[in-house]
Amino acid sequence: xxxxxxxxxxxxxxxxxxxxxxxxxxxxxxxxxxxxxxxxxxxxxxxxxxxxxxxxxxxxxxxxxxxxxxxxxxxxxxxxxxxxxxxxxxxxxxxxxxxxxxxxxxxxxxxxxxxxxxxxxxxxxxxxxxxxxxxxxxxxxxxxxxxxxxxxxxxxxxxxxxxxxxxxxxxxxxxxxxxxxxxxxxxxxxxxxxxxxxxxxxxxxxxxxxxxxxxxxxxxxxxxxxxxxxxxxxxxxxxxxxxxxxxxxxxxxxxxxxxxxxxxxxxxxxxxxxxxxxxxxxxxxxxxxxxxxxxxxxxxxxxxxxxxxxxxxxxxxxxxxxxxxxxxxxxxxxxxxxxxxxxxxxxxxxxxxxxxxxxxxxxxxxxxxxxxxxxxxxxxxxxxxxxxxxxxxxxxxxxxxxxxxxxxxxxxxxxxx
Numbered sequence: 495x496x497x498x499x500x501x502x503x504x505x506x507x508x509x510x511x512x513x514x515x516x517x518x519x520x521x522x523x524x525x526x527x528x529x530x531x532x533x534x535x536x537x538x539x540x541x542x543x544x545x546x547x548x549x550x551x552x553x554x555x556x557x558x559x560x561x562x563x564x565x566x567x568x569x570x571x572x573x574x575x576x577x578x579x580x581x582x583x584x585x586x587x588x589x590x591x592x593x594x595x596x597x598x599x600x601x602x603x604x605x606x607x608x609x610x611x612x613x614x615x616x617x618x619x620x621x622x623x624x625x626x627x628x629x630x631x632x633x634x635x636x637x638x639x640x641x642x643x644x645x646x647x648x649x650x651x652x653x654x655x656x657x658x659x660x661x662x663x664x665x666x667x668x669x670x671x672x673x674x675x676x677x678x679x680x681x682x683x684x685x686x687x688x689x690x691x692x693x694x695x696x697x698x699x700x701x702x703x704x705x706x707x708x709x710x711x712x713x714x715x716x717x718x719x720x721x722x723x724x725x726x727x728x729x730x731x732x733x734x735x736x737x738x739x740x741x742x743x744x745x746x747x748x749x750x751x752x753x754x755x756x757x758x759x760x761x762x763x764x765x766x767x768x769x770x771x772x773x774x775x776x777x778x779x780x781x782x783x784x785x786x787x788x789x790x791x792x793x794x795x796x797x798x799x800x801x802x803x804x805x806x807x808x809x810x811x812x813x814x815x816x817x818x819x820x821x822x823x824x825x826x827x828x829x830x831x832x833x834x835x836x837x838x839x840x841x842x843x844x845x846x847x848x849x850x851x852x853x854x855x856x857x858x859x860x861x862x863x864x865x866x867x868x869x870x871x872x873x874x875x876x877x878x879x880x881x882x883x884x885x886x887x888x889x890x891x892x893x894x895x896x897x898x899x900x901x902x903x904x905x906x907x908x909x910x911x
Contacts, residue, residue, distance in 0.1 A: 608834075
């Protein structure tokens with residue numbers, strides 16, 4: 495009896511604390527995606543914890559505009575969570591170079607991603623991956639099916655057809671042809687120049703040529719998209735120069751506009767707000783039979799804080815994020831954020847499926863200012879925002895836009911020999 499009591503005492507005083515420690519791993523995910531809080535709390539985290547009851551995960555997002563500076567401050571102060579949501583390319587690369595993110599090159603499951611999928615979170619030499627790719631976003635156009643039916647128009651496949659559709663809506667007077675403003679500038683490039691441009695500079699071919707220095711922003715392939723953007727002006731509606739991003743969203747979801755130059759991240763909020771059926775089409779090509787290109791831009795990944803308090807539990811979570819199970823769960827929880835996992839994902843949302851189907855026929859690329867040529871000052875991305883808006887407003891010509899952006903790039907960027 496004494497032996498049993500002593501054994502029980504030993505178990506409660508020695509083993510129990512150890513067992514409690516094994517169950518006490520708490521992980522915090524730093525993120526800018528505050529819109530996704532309920533999805534993480536109700537769908538993603540419960541799916542992980544169903545199989546990993548010893549790990550508690552908290553999704554702790556902050557305001558998107560504050561994230562870059564705030565998460566850097568927390569990393570420097572040693573107060574950041576174990577898991578860091580990674581923005582693509584240079585912002586996360588800088589964190590890795592400062593020793594704030596750990597290498598994940600040997601993480602179980604990282605082989606489920608192609609080099610292209612990992613490119614936004616891999617060093618320039620291709621040797622080290624430091625974030626698990628989670629999703630990309632695709633650019634194109636979302637349209638009001640009811641408006642198209644009323645106007646008797648078909649989905650345009652070429653630029654001539656696109657402008658003929660816009661002209662039909664303008665003459666009809668019922669709908670604003672295109673819902674986009676230029677006040678906030680970034681839409682002019684992100685949903686304008688970066689959307690249609692790949693068909694001109696031939697996607698990755700042109701982007702890589704810009705990095706190598708064999709092409710310049712004054713070349714026709716980079717100037718012509720601005721000329722096409724300038725032709726959008728008559729179809730944007732009265733006062734588009736003062737129209738903000740939320741204004742454009744509201745115009746479309748309220749049924750007042752026929753077409754919305756879009757990123758696929760709009761799918762979920764639009765479906766929650768609009769009471770009409772929507773469709774989508776990729777950027778129209780110059781002429782029938784041309785190869786089509788789409789901006790399929792690596793958007794979000796997740797990495798390991800190099801000073802994580804619970805690195806093993808964090809790696810367990812990251813290995814799950816790299817799995818096909820997570821890929822399907824995330825893509826369906828957030829329609830419009832498309833899996834970068836090499837395993838095919840079945841999506842339930844028809845509009846999201848329409849966007850991702852373009853991968854079958856069009857060549858994917860990323861935004862040209864995202865990698866390498868966007869690291870200096872003046873920042874090429876911000877410059878392209880500004881000149882794209884100016885070109886649409888009619889205050890700057892396409893040639894001037896190309897010359898200005900190339901001058902800014904030349905002031906600091908010297909292509910490697």
